[in-house]
Amino acid sequence: MSEDQQMAKIYDPGQVEEKWYQYWEQNGFFTPKVEPEQKPFSIVMPPPNVTGSLHLGHAMDNTLQDILARYKRMQGYNTLWLPGTDHAGIATQAKVEEQLAKEGTNRHELGREKFLERVWAWKEQYGGTITRQLRKLGASCDWSRERFTMDEGCSKAVREVFVNLYNKGLIYRGNYIVNWCSKCHTTISDIEVEHNEREGNLWHIRYPAADGGEGVVVATTRPETMLGDVAVAVHPEDERYRHLAGKNVILPLVKREIPVITDEYVEKEFGTGAVKITPAHDPNDFEMGLRHNLEQINIMNSDATINENGGKYQGLDRYEARRRIVKDLEELGLLVKIEPHTHAVGECYRCSTVVEPRVSRQWFVKMQPLAEPAIKVVQDGDLQFVPDRFARIYTGWLENIRDWCISRQLWWGHRIPVWYCQDCGAEVCVKEDPTACPKCGSHHLQQDPDVLDTWFSSALWPFSTMGWPENTAELKQFYPTSVLVTGRDIIFFWVARMIFMGLEFREDVPFHKVMIHGLILDPQGRKMSKSLGNGVDPIEVINQYGADTLRFMLITGNTPGNDLRFHFEKLESTRNFLNKIWNASRFVLMNLEDYQSEAKEQPAGPYVAELTLADKWILSRYEDTVQNVTAALERFDLGEAGRLLYEFIWNEYCDWYIELTKKRLYMKENQSERQTAQRILFEVLEGTMRLIHPFMPFLTEEIWQHLPIKGKTIMLSSWPQVEGYRNEQVEKDMNVLMDIIRAVRNIRAEMGVAPGRRADILLVAPEKDMLSVLQSGLADIRQLAVAENITILQQMENKPPQSASTVLTGVTVYIPLKGLLDLDKEVAKVRKEIENMIKEQKRLEDKLGNPGFTSKAPEVVVQKEKEKLDDIMARMRSLKLRLSDLSEELE
Structure with a gap:
């Protein structure tokens, strides 16, 4: 072998990884041809945010996919791993708006068209970061088929799906309670709200009776929303308030009469048992308002300030309004008490701003007709979750799902394909941009300003990326895909939506299996986050250790569906x-x-x-x-x-x-x-x-x-x-030899025999079969056990004097110690250690026999002392056996 062909003495990932990735990609090894006769295996990559960078979650998710893709490729499957990125409406728009703010301008000053030009420019500049990083990880994706959720093909698919669902009556527009983020200035879906425990207060406020009586005390965690109260509700079986049911109370500060209603939803045991009803600002109150035909009064602007319905509090931030309202109630003698109260508060998953429930006119997808077949395919086994426990989580969510709010008050994204005629009021939903109203012929058409939820386009990912709505060759060969690999945190965001969209538009599941993995946590078991400062940059890890090290570390010790500590x-x-x-x-x-x-x-x-x-x-x-x-x-x-x-x-x-x-x-x-x-x-x-x-x-x-x-x-x-x-008997026989070698090594180490000093070994095996095994392994034992002479016997009457021994299954190993070490010195050393052990044994026994210690000390401390005593006794037995080996008298 010539010098340039020889492997380097030390493996250097930096000299290897980029070289081979370029070689693979340039030779098209990742790019399958459509071969109808060849069995397919396909995966679509969960599209990361186009403006994002690789984090450890991406690294693990894509490593899992790459392992499966490379494995199936080697098995001879026509393997497609299709990559792509997501336009990430809220996140991407926020980044560009931050940039504009630094320049002293904003999107409204630029106008929609110019703003979108800036976002596309941002995407072109930063959109390739994560795909370059995935190459460093070794991802063997077919980059020639890379897709983007807002490319021409995906956009066509989005328009096709929206119009079809609209025409079926599965997409509608209506006033409904939504989650509003006052920082992102848009609605977000229920599953985009993260509920975190926060310490707050429970304010008890008296609402006087309209007839001059005492009225009722309500308890609330959000006093500012009382400006939009339209009723007070009590449980119909609550004896305390039966005399008030059907009567009116005065809404403090606003001085509006509101009714006392009864509803079984009210919990008699919580707070005072009476709750204020604000249909425009609480999802449960909204539902109750529909049941009782109550008015919806919105008291908040999009920036979470109080609007004109808030009277003298108009213009105040919601928390400043809360402070002043509490102060005013106290001055009026209507604030009964304040109790500390810890409760779950909804926060925007993007920016952590507290979400404001708010009635708004939005676009929705009717979920029940789509959810039912999506539940059935999992129950019937046509689509399987790995591990299967996630199937229960998935079906449980779909069984209780509310309609999906799909409109977002953003400019970056797929604009809702609905136009409103300014002359006749017609609502026009079509696949191609209309030039005239189909009802009156007017050219005065205005498109809905909102865009679709990012997850709407992601829900079409398994088939939109393969050319649907055209019936392409890729779609025929690679759909349904073989497996989806994703984290447990987006089962509801993404997995469920892909399943019901695939069933609706392809009449088949989008994938046969869903492999769910957990999250990567820090060594203390916490989520990695910027606020905690405990994040790890995978690119830095790759630069220091190499991609293979990171990949294998993320895989080993990882069980399906469970979290992994880094x-x-x-x-x-x-x-x-x-x-x-x-x-x-x-x-x-x-x-x-x-x-x-x-x-x-x-x-x-x-x-x-x-x-x-x-x-x-x-x-x-x-x-x-x-x-x-x-x-x-x-x-x-x-x-x-x-x-x-x-x-x-x-x-x-x-x-x-x-x-x-x-x-x-x-x-x-x-x-x-x-x-x-x-x-x-x-x-x-x-x-x-x-x-x-x-x-x-x-x-x-x-x-x-x-x-x-x-x-x-x-x-x-x-x-x-x-x-x-494969031969189990061979493995058993070899395990005998390995056990003997280990036993000899252990004895040598225990006795302190010099590493290069060759020892004689005596092996006693009563069974004839074992004798032949030992005979066949003599050379191996001699080599690895550093042996001089090896004697094999079937029987032996007396143990060799001054020898160490180990009893194994089917064979006993003896090593004569004379000549290997200074026996007198070794005996003295063992005796001294036994003396020390006896002293420690007595100390522990006295301690554990003292009722003053065992009754007062914590149980864990007492248990620890008992374990110490057990260890001492075990060590004593070992030392006495060694002493008996070294000397000819039994201790």
């Missing part, structure tokens, strides 16, 4: 694993020099020399690993697949088999044994590189390209197959 220590240990693979591969390649010239043409066939027990064992373990890794990948347990690979590569191939072959590799006089060892080392290494390639694409490509094998790239090589080398 530890830098895990990164270090994973990097050590990569270095182990590199060093082992380098060792194998250095010992293939005379094997290499024939290897590329060498057909599979009989091995040159008879296989040793170790050879048969590693082939069996390799095939067992192939079977189990494949099975784990098929059930989407990628963390388990990674663990199996780690165990096989580190603990079996590297720590055992490579060590066992070293003597044979250096046997120049026995070429057949040497060649057999070379061939097995090479074949298992090459197969293992293919097996772990989906997890570590860069490292495996670099190693594979150095191996004596034909092929353009490891990513297009075939997935390893089982060839019949």
Whole structure:
């Protein structure tokens, strides 16, 4: 092997990763052709925000997808992993508005057209950041088919879906209570509201009776909304208020008479049992208002200031209005008391501003007709969640779903395709922009100013990205997609919506399986956030450790659906694993020099020399690993697949088999044994590189390209197959030898025998079968246990004097200690340690026998002392056994 062909002494990801990614992409290895005869496997990437950058959640989500895509590609599937980005209406508009504010202007001064030009320019400048970062991660997506939720094709699909649903009566416009973000200046859907516990107050306010009586005391967490109160509600069975039902009370400050109504929704035990009803500013009050035909009085502007319906409080911010209202009530003697109260407060998931429920005229999708078939496909098993517990969460949400508010008061996004005739008042919803009113012929048409919720276009992603509404070749081959990989936090945002849209417009599920993963938390189990300052930049991790290290770290220890804690220590240990693979591969390649010239043409066939027990064992373990890794990948347990690979590569191939072959590799006089060892080392290494390639694409490509094998790239090589080398008896026999070697090593370490000092070993095995196993492994035991003479006996009357021993299944191991170490010195050392143990034992027994300690000390402290005593007793037994081995008298 020439010097330029040799593997570097140290693996440097920076020298490898960009080189191979460019090679893969430039050669079109990620880009499948439409092959109707070939079995398809397809994934659509959950589209990240176009203006965003890679975070650890993206890194894990896309690593999972890449593992599946690379695995299926190697299995021979026509594999499409379709990437793309989302226009992210609220987030992107907010970024551009921040930029305009720094320039001393705003979108209203620019006008809609100019503002949208600025947003597109922003998208062109920053939109490629995350796709470049995904390349650094190793994502093997088909970038030639990359999509954007506002590209021409996706926009056409959005218009098609809206008009169809509108014509079916499934999209309508109406006044309804919505969640309003006063910072983003738009509605947000129920699932975009995050409810967080906050410490607040419960204000008890007296509403005097209109007839001059005492009236009723209500309790509220939002006194400012009383300006829009239209009733007070009590439970119909509440005896305390039966005399007030049907009568009127005076709304303080506003001095408006409002009725006392009865409704079973009221909780008699909460607060005073009487609640103020503000239909325009509370979703439950809104529903109650509909039941009782109550007026809806909106008292708030879009910026959360009080409007003209708030009387003297008009123009005040909602919290300043709250402060003044409480002060005025106190002065009037109507504030009965204030109680501290912790309750869940809704916040905008984008900006964390407290959301204001507010009646507004918006566009909605009727959900019940769409939800029913979406529930049925999961109940019937046509679409499966992994893990299946998420199916219950999904169906539970759909069974109780409210209509979806799809309009947003933004300029960036898919504009609602509805026009209003300024002359006859007609509402026109069509797929192409109209030039005249279809009812009166007027050209005075005005388009609805709102845009669609970003999740509306994302809901069409599995089929809009493949060219729908055209019946494209991609759609025919790759839809439905095979699996969706996504986080548990967007089941409602996205997964459910894709399912009901796919069923409605493609009459089929959008994917057959939904693989749900958890969130990445910090070492303390907290969500990563800017406010906590506990976030980790995956690009910085890649620059320091390499993409493969990050990928494998995010996978191992991860179980489907569960959260994962991020530890830098895990990164270090994973990097050590990569270095182990590199060093082992380098060792194998250095010992293939005379094997290499024939290897590329060498057909599979009989091995040159008879296989040793170790050879048969590693082939069996390799095939067992192939079977189990494949099975784990098929059930989407990628963390388990990674663990199996780690165990096989580190603990079996590297720590055992490579060590066992070293003597044979250096046997120049026995070429057949040497060649057999070379061939097995090479074949298992090459197969293992293919097996772990989906997890570590860069490292495996670099190693594979150095191996004596034909092929353009490891990513297009075939997935390893089982060839019949699995042999449980061989594994049992080899485990006996390994146990013996471990036992000898443990004894040597325990007794402090110098590492290079060779020891005699005596093995006693009563069973004949075991004798033959031991005989076949003599050379291996001698090599790895640093043995001089090994004696094998079927029976032995007396234990060898002054020897250490270990009893294993089917065999007892003895090591004569005379000559290996200074026995007198070792006996003295053990006796001294036993004396110390006896003193500690007595101290602990006295302590635990003292009622003053056991009755007063915390249970956990007492338990800890008991555990210490147990450890001392176990150590004493071990020391006494060692003393009996060292001396001929029993202690």
